[in-house]
Amino acid sequence: xxxxxxxxxxxxxxxxxxxxxxxxxxxxxxxxxxxxxxxxxxxxxxxxxxxxxxxxxxxxxxxxxxxxxxxxxxxxxxxxxxxxxxxxxxxxxxxxxxxxxxxxxxxxxxxxxxxxxxxxxxxxxxxxxxx
DNA sequence: ACATTGACTTGTT
DNA sequence: CAACAAGCCAATG
Numbered sequence: 001x002x003x004x005x006x007x008x009x010x011x012x013x014x015x016x017x018x019x020x021x022x023x024x025x026x027x028x029x030x031x032x033x034x035x036x037x038x039x040x041x042x043x044x045x046x047x048x049x050x051x052x053x054x055x056x057x058x059x060x061x062x063x064x065x066x067x068x069x070x071x072x073x074x075x076x077x078x079x080x081x082x083x084x085x086x087x088x089x090x091x092x093x094x095x096x097x098x099x100x101x102x103x104x105x106x107x108x109x110x111x112x113x114x115x116x117x118x119x120x121x122x123x124x125x126x127x128x129x130x131x
Numbered sequence: 132a133c134a135t136t137g138a139c140t141t142g143t144t
Numbered sequence: 145c146a147a148c149a150a151g152c153c154a155a156t157g
Binding site: 036043052076 | 137138139140141
């Protein structure tokens with residue numbers, strides 16, 4: 001923290017990231033880009049991972065529910081045991097993995113707008129019109 | 132103050 | 145469908 005009352009913008013953004021991750025319901029997973037987008041940082045998926053890297057045990061943030069767009073765990077390379085732990089935690093919450101250890105995002109990716117318009121059959125991804 | 136790396140995503144080849 | 149490259153911001157050396 002930066003001592004001064006108004007710390008760097010980063011700290012504030014991190015809070016939003018943590019809050020968003022906390023909103024992920026149990027048995028569901030979200031991607032870094034999605035978290036960043038809901039947190040108000042569109043395109044800053046990398047920072048989400050960086051923020052999570054600063055997390056510690058007991059922070060109360062379900063970091064294990066956050067995976068990359070490939071539906072695979074992205075923990076820093078080298079710490080493979082951690083990957084197994086995350087996979088175990090997710091499976092314990094009811095998340096199913098496909099061959100190779102990839103999660104079926106089609107079925108488990110968290111939907112921030114749950115309830116309003118969640119229509120089965122319409123799997124169209126929000127691809128908003130972009131210029 | 133500059134260069135490098137990092138729990139990523141998306142578009143193009 | 146798979147591989148490559150560019151883009152983004154922050155922390156560390």
